[in-house]
Amino acid sequence: MIVLAGTIGAGKSSLAEALGEHLGTDVFYEAVDNNPVLDLYYKDPKKYAFLLQIYFLNKRFESIKLAYRQNNNVLDRSIFEDELFLTLNYKNGNVTKTELDIYKELLANMLEELEGMPKKRPDLLIYIDVSFETMLRRIATRGRSFEQVETQPELHDYYAQVHAEYPDWYEAYDASPKIRLDGDKIDFVNNPEDLARVLKIVDGELAKLDLL
Numbered sequence: 001m002i003v004l005a006g007t008i009g010a011g012k013s014s015l016a017e018a019l020g021e022h023l024g025t026d027v028f029y030e031a032v033d034n035n036p037v038l039d040l041y042y043k044d045p046k047k048y049a050f051l052l053q054i055y056f057l058n059k060r061f062e063s064i065k066l067a068y069r070q071n072n073n074v075l076d077r078s079i080f081e082d083e084l085f086l087t088l089n090y091k092n093g094n095v096t097k098t099e100l101d102i103y104k105e106l107l108a109n110m111l112e113e114l115e116g117m118p119k120k121r122p123d124l125l126i127y128i129d130v131s132f133e134t135m136l137r138r139i140a141t142r143g144r145s146f147e148q149v150e151t152q153p154e155l156h157d158y159y160a161q162v163h164a165e166y167p168d169w170y171e172a173y174d175a176s177p178k179i180r181l182d183g184d185k186i187d188f189v190n191n192p193e194d195l196a197r198v199l200k201i202v203d204g205e206l207a208k209l210d211l212l
């Protein structure tokens with residue numbers, strides 16, 4: 001299993017799709033389009049943060065269980081990033097200490113379940129690192145209405161917080177081999193040469209792991 005990681009709008013779904021196509025494997029996308037809580041959360045984070053965290057955690061776990069069935073399936077965001085969002089929600093007063101503790105216990109329980117599976121961890125984590133400016137630009141061009149800073153200026157600070165958490169999160173991540181891609185410089189969406197370069201890097205990593 002290959003997992004993508006990175007801030008909002010970094011390019012995870014785009015690269016996940018390209019990887020799935022290249023490797024002939026399945027892609028498990030983050031539950032965004034049919035998510036009944038996400039837009040409510042963006043409107044009223046205090047009311048919906050805990051529910052949204054539980055929603056994502058549940059969906060993530062479901063995807064992981066399916067993804068493990070075949071080598072090199074691709075997951076658009078890792079379960080290890082969920083705690084990053086949760087902790088921010090706690091810092092911002094969107095979840096209570098009791099909610100934080102309950103969530104953490106549930107997450108630990110779920111991670112323990114994964115330990116019991118034939119394949120315990122992802123084979124490779126690919127972190128897409130983008131600057132804050134790129135993050136904002138991508139969110140704007142993708143244009144999900146509830147994510148727009150233009151209509152909800154307070155999101156600017158929230159996005160800055162999410163963006164700032166990622167470098168330390170990536171440094172601390174040690175559940176599997178990991179690689180970092182510079183998403184500002186590498187345009188794997190519009191430039192076929194850049195995409196070919198990225199696919200070659202990933203193929204190299206998978207070959208090292210005897211997965212190609």
Ligand SMILES: Nc1ncnc2c1ncn2[C@@H]1O[C@H](COP(=O)(O)OP(=O)(O)OP(=O)(O)O)[C@@H](O)[C@H]1O
Binds near residue numbers: 076142187189
């Ligand atoms: N390397 C890139 N170069 C140019 N445009 C990109 C690149 N990566 C992504 N984009 C564009 O940026 C937008 C966001 O990309 P994408 O949806 O793949 O991000 P994501 O990391 O999956 O976001 P989220 O965390 O919100 O799910 C899309 O419009 C996509 O076409």
Ligand SMILES: Nc1nc(=O)c2ncn([C@H]3C[C@H](O)[C@@H](CO)O3)c2[nH]1
Binds near residue numbers: 038
């Ligand atoms: N609060 C919160 N907690 C999560 O675990 C989480 N995972 C994803 N997201 C948001 C970010 C994008 O808007 C959108 C797509 O990534 O969903 C989250 N938001």
